[in-house]
Amino acid sequence: MDIIITGLLLGGTYALIAFGLNMQYGVARIMNLANGEFLVLGALAAFWIFVADSISPILTMLIVAPLAFFGNWVIYKALLMPLVRRAKNKGQLEVDSILATFGMSFALVGIMVSIHGEYFTYSYLAEPFEIVGETFALNRIVAFCFAVLIGVALWLWLFFTRPGMAMRAVSVSTEASGLVGINVQKMSALAFALGGAVTTMGGTLISTFITLDASVGVIFTMKALIIIIMGGVGDIRGAIVAALILGLVETTVARLIDPGLTLAAAYAIFVLVLLFRPQGLFGRKPT
Amino acid sequence: MSHENEFKSLVWGAVLLLLAACVPLVANGYWMSIALTIAMFTVLATSWSLFSGPTHYISLATAAFFGVGGYLVGTGMSDYNMDFWTMVAIAPVVGAVLAFLIGIATLRLSGVYFVIFTLGLAEMIRTMVSWIQNNFTGSRGLYVLTDLTEADIYIYLVILAAVVYLAGWWINRSRLGFALRIIGNDETVARHVGINTATSKVILFTFSGFVAALVGALIAPRYTYIEPNGVFSPELSFIVVIMALLGGTGRLWGPIVGVIPFALLQEYINANYSSYSTLVMGIAFLVIVYFLPRGVVGRIEQLLAKRGRSTW
């Protein structure tokens, strides 16, 4: 029971991070391998501001989100648009964007290491909290609640507003969306920026209960990618289920076998998905 | 390419290899060590680009295979009292089998899946090996004690480089190489002209796994003491990618054009500004994507072609 709840709490935050990457890959069609670094930036900001002025990470999140939004928007416009324009086909854009975002990822890690090379250790709401007779750290629960809140807000936005609908249209078909008068470029930039902001907020939340350091971003990129692939690209419901599965499996392996094996466990899931359901948990067989 | 040209480039290759083999005669300890690093990356980057060049699949699995090779030598010699050369013979076979299995699981899917899979592979093997070591074999250090000097290892790697170049030369003029070029251009067309695309890709990927594991095994005596965190460092995969792309994967000799300057740059940065090495790698990636998409060699060829046209 303890494992299940801890796993679900972790999975909730994972879902939020994957949501961010999913918007970037699903709508803007950029496989952003620097996504994890934005997560770490969110964590670094939370740590920094908390240690300096003991401001709550939740407040930090509100400051960080617009900054990350703007930063990602600039990255998309300045660095990724030229690649989209010069690409002759989908394959070339894929390779270019993978290499470019690797470059950004390394550059960001390099910058963050020079800002703060050690672990981002701080203690926020590390108090016990009781659910159905078992105790959990309050910070995990708070992070989970905010992750759900942000996720629901995004979902409402995507499904009940005009720009949200335009964004979903772009994710289905860039060409058709262009034909019905949607500004695909603008929507792609918006989705990329929004995705980056969501992941950064996820990073701020996760830093309240997991100690991160500057170079750990790539692990989170991997986890987000595994979740997206498991859930099916662009499939929100699938991603949530996948994130919860990943959270559960990781927690189970960490508690029952060895905390060092969480990555191996995530990988085992990944291999199974690739072998048996490469189209995602709920996806149809590709035609 | 005409037969005469082919013969010429073979002769040139042989001369350069002989020159490379003479380096230990003139180089002292410091430069010998740099030459060894260059030889190691030349083999890794060249075999990497044999697969990734034509197919455009970015493999980040080099560190995994390299680590498997180094670790097998370490554990074989320390834990099982095996002979160095026996382990050198076993390691590449294990690397090849691993690459084969990864290839059949991921290469039938799109390129993104492959990148993501190989991205964490070294890290995963490292955590599993550490776990097994801590829980079952006891966390003893793995020593690789041989009487090989850096110059000896260097010569072995130069020979291996020669073999890789020959293999690459042969592949490029074989049906297999032609098939890979077609796959890199348009996989759908490739299938419709009768190419079993998965098999072609898996063969080349297996070869690159074989070579990387062999390099890892051969170079193990250099480090004397093997630990998983060292041999499975994911950074190695990225450096290989940067070097190969910086040089250019369009030609067999492209990667070495990137290996030499980047290895020297890294040496300089690590010695003087070691905290910036990650940043430098990031910038290198960006420079390649935005300014040298076809590598230095591709850029030079482009310029020569332009000049050729304007003088006519």
Next chain:
Amino acid sequence: MVATVLSVANATKRFGGLVAVNNLSFEVHQNEVMGIIGPNGSGKTTMMNLISGALRLSEGSVSLDGRFISTLKADQINQRGIARTFQLVRVLPGLSVAENCIAGMVFGHRRLWGDQARYEAGKLLSRVGLSGKETVPVGSLTYIDQKRLELARALASSPKLLLLDEWLAGLNPTELQEGIDLIRSLREEGITIILVEHVMDAIRSLCDRCIVMAAGAKIAEGSPGEVLADPEVVKVYIGEDI
């Protein structure tokens, strides 16, 4: 009785809820040019993809010379002797014109290599009207020349059955006449051809037989003159110029 080259039996292809090809059966005989016509979206290209192995059948079967091929992959089907061109022309931009043509004869139904392949490629390229352009970058070929190149690549495997997916679309009247003559000459050499086409002049002058598809199903079969006079065919084509 003429030998049957290709036989399609109860072919059905579903994409989720959409039935793109619905219970379609037909045969193609030795040395025949068969046309598949029908309005846009009627499933013609899907049918071609099912024959060439680009797509898997949901139900039914396809057999070549009496042997089932519908479980094979595209590369295996090509090796059995079916070659195709694509609706949206697909040349290989990174390869030379000659290499583009050679690509078709190395791995498939015919397996040539080296000097022999180069010699054959030269012959084929001049056959389709590309002689002298062996060294031109593929990207700077005109549209018709790219189509010619794609045809040369398909012919390079010396196929038993050639699938042409709107190969004549987008050509001007002179080019069209050249194209029609070229296809006719292939047929005279003994190649069996399936033609998906909107250009009715080509259908009339080339095809021995046609099937007409609408909404995934076959609604008529016969000589071009017969099917184009069929009231039901006229009905599905209303608004289109025939």
